[in-house]
Amino acid sequence: MFKENLEKEVSEFLKQCTGCGKCMKACPLPESDQMLIRSLNYATYKKSLPTAKTIEFAQKCIQCGACNIECPANCHREKMMLWLKTRLSNSLPKGYKNALKYKGSRLSFFQKIGRYFALKKLEPVAGELKKHVDKKDFKETPLLFYLGDSIYSPSLAQHKLIAIAEYMNKDFEILAGYKYSNGIQHYYAGLLDEADKMHDVLYDAVLKVNPATVVTITGEDYEAMKHLQKHWGLNFILKTATEWLLDNVNKLNLKGEKQKVTFHDSCILGRKENKKALPRELLDKVCTIVDIPQDKGLCLCCGFLRGEHEPDSLQRMQTKKLEQVKTKNMSVECINCWNKLAPAAEQKNIKLTDVISLVYSALEEEIKEEQAKEAEQIREEDMEE
Amino acid sequence: MTHYVIIGCGNAGVTAAETIRKHDKKNKITIVNGENKPFYFRSGLVEFLKKELEEERLLARPKKFFELKRIDVLDGIKVQKVVPETKQIIIDKDNIIKYDKLLIATGAVPKIPEIKGTELRGVKTCRTFIDALDIMELAKHSRHVVVVGGGILGIELADALTKRNNKVTILEKEAKLGTGLMDPCTAIRVLEDLNRRRIDVRLRETVKELRGKEGHVSEVRTTKGKIIKTNLVIFCTGSSPNTSFLSGSGIHTDEGIIVDNNLRTNYSEIYAAGDVAQINDPDSGNHIIRPGWYESANMGETAAMNMIGEDSKYYPAIRYRSTAILGVPYTCIGEISPRVRSRKEYEVLHSNCKKTDDHKLFIIKNNRIVGASFFKDRRCALAVKELVEKGTDVSGVKKQLLDPGFDFDYLLIKQRAEIRNEE
């Protein structure tokens, strides 16, 4: 399903591209300066494999979407790059495959064992939400939190979001675990068929819940749900956690002092979905935002898709990024960005938070009070019995 | 052995040659290129003049492309005549090429109004690479440049020349800039921006006469009786299909070359594609011209499929132009011209251009969007294009169309889901 849609879209973009070169001027990869549009376009549609230089560039492309925004002809260079990658997917660098090794449907026996132990270690992070991991039974309900792999995020934002939902007395369902991975890393690596299979699994689960609204906490999860809407015909309203919080935050009482926080945009949510304004609107209620300059050369990316196969390059990107941070606190919107940036931020003594956690902190007192009240009630009821 | 001959080495011609080669590995393909420069990104000329794109980056195909695909290109050669009876094209009396299938993809030539003095040196248009080089050279010797025509090309050219330290005056005979392609609010925004860039824009005023000294232009006299001293005048007053060399050939032309939806002319082995073609539009029953980069590639592809014996049709799609004006993204879809907008059956929705930075415009007929334009924020452009193409009913959401956060994708997704459910 991906493949035909992508091919069709890309062939349109190739015809629309007027060769102005602005996409490569916007691209944060240093190699982009040397890329010629004619070679890139030709490599994208010709049958034989492109030159080594083009292959290297394609494999380095982090699908950040900075190129899309600058294109006067409204082409998505990022998708054109992805199409190129699909043709190179047989020659993926080894580390790339490593990053994908525990996800997807094509796991070998040893990978399955490896995954079992890896997840065992992460179990404490899932905490109380553990009962939702890879579950098969879902109730039909209007609100679905799609957490996917992020159920294991050490940021603990997933728990806070659920706590806020509970505090607001919402009726909801949770979809989480490696079985329900978003498939977007496979997609970005050009493994479209594999991603398709993973979405098939997601499709069945979402259909069971039949939600009116789906809320996600990472850019990748958001993109996966968007695919289900667009290419699989599922009909629901899709929201980032930010959007969902914004819809509900006016009903809540946010407290606390406003600290200075540097904000890091997510590539999928910020650039490709163009939702840059929303997290700022939300954060404005709980902190004072400082923005990072986004000029070319200054790294825009948390390093997602890099790293596993290029640790040096990951480190360089992150160092460059974090050098721009002049405040003690830094916040992200996408929880994947958090997972990726956390170790580097710790080294630099930057306190990394996320949008959900900041809102939660502003509510914490009240939520705790509420929880205490509830506990008290239960105790009283017990006593009466 | 079939000999495919293509006149014109622009987007339509090259795409056609490439498509033929994809399906036919053995027969001979020849392109006659009227210019000396191999196939290049024509619209990149503006960026080239702005010094944002080096000459080396203008080429639109890898250097060995034509060799690799075994496509013969005759550079710098102009076809003088086409003789359908003997299946020949004539370059000069010694050079005649025989064809079995012919594609005419000669693009367009700039229009210059019929006034006194246009033959003078220093009077230019901007269509080819050579034009761009000439403009660069001439601009060095003329501090003040006059650009005639305030369309997108005129505006961009004025900006490019300002970046080259020239003082520029734009003359536009209409009351607003960018008639036809730009909605009034966008036109006002752009005008303000031009003023900020110290470009002198004069509306309702155009050239009446050009005067020269020793064969070189020296002053412009305008319809308002003003005199502007200048050594370089550039006409950006539109273009028309390049068909002059076909007169007397028997090939039917009107404004452009008349073709059916297989892009075939009145001779069964002669086709036309790109800016030069005037295509049958089944909706209106007229033949219309659809110039543009994207359109010319599509037409080149369709013509090629028919030349190799397939049955492939090209229908003039709704107009879709995405570009950047003075660096601000702008997209226009379908019909937005004032003529259309003043008619009764059309409903016009647009954002308040005094209040927001972004501007959105929708033209609605029978509850369907038939035209739209977006200035600055055009996230929704591709989705709206699809809505226009599909003729989706928007009666339920008319009030929300202008909301900044309105999700057009959702509208499409809902429609797709409905279609799926029906299936």
Ligand SMILES: Cc1cc2nc3c(=O)[nH]c(=O)nc-3n(C[C@H](O)[C@H](O)[C@H](O)COP(=O)(O)OP(=O)(O)OC[C@H]3O[C@@H](n4cnc5c(N)ncnc54)[C@H](O)[C@@H]3O)c2cc1C
């Ligand atoms: C400065 C500029 C900016 C533009 N910007 C955009 C844009 O942003 N978006 C967009 O969609 N469109 C844009 N256009 C329009 C776009 O470039 C054209 O629509 C497109 O190039 C048309 O392609 P074509 O192949 O039909 O014709 P052309 O590209 O004009 O090619 C015609 C070819 O035929 C050759 N030729 C002509 N006569 C003869 C002859 N007698 N013998 C042999 N050869 C001959 C010419 O030398 C030329 O190589 C722009 C055009 C210009 C000039």
Ligand code: SF4
């Ligand atoms: S998606 Fe990002 S990395 Fe890839 S080409 Fe575009 S700007 Fe460069």
Ligand code: SF4
């Ligand atoms: S910015 Fe767009 S039109 Fe320009 S070269 Fe890149 S894809 Fe092509």
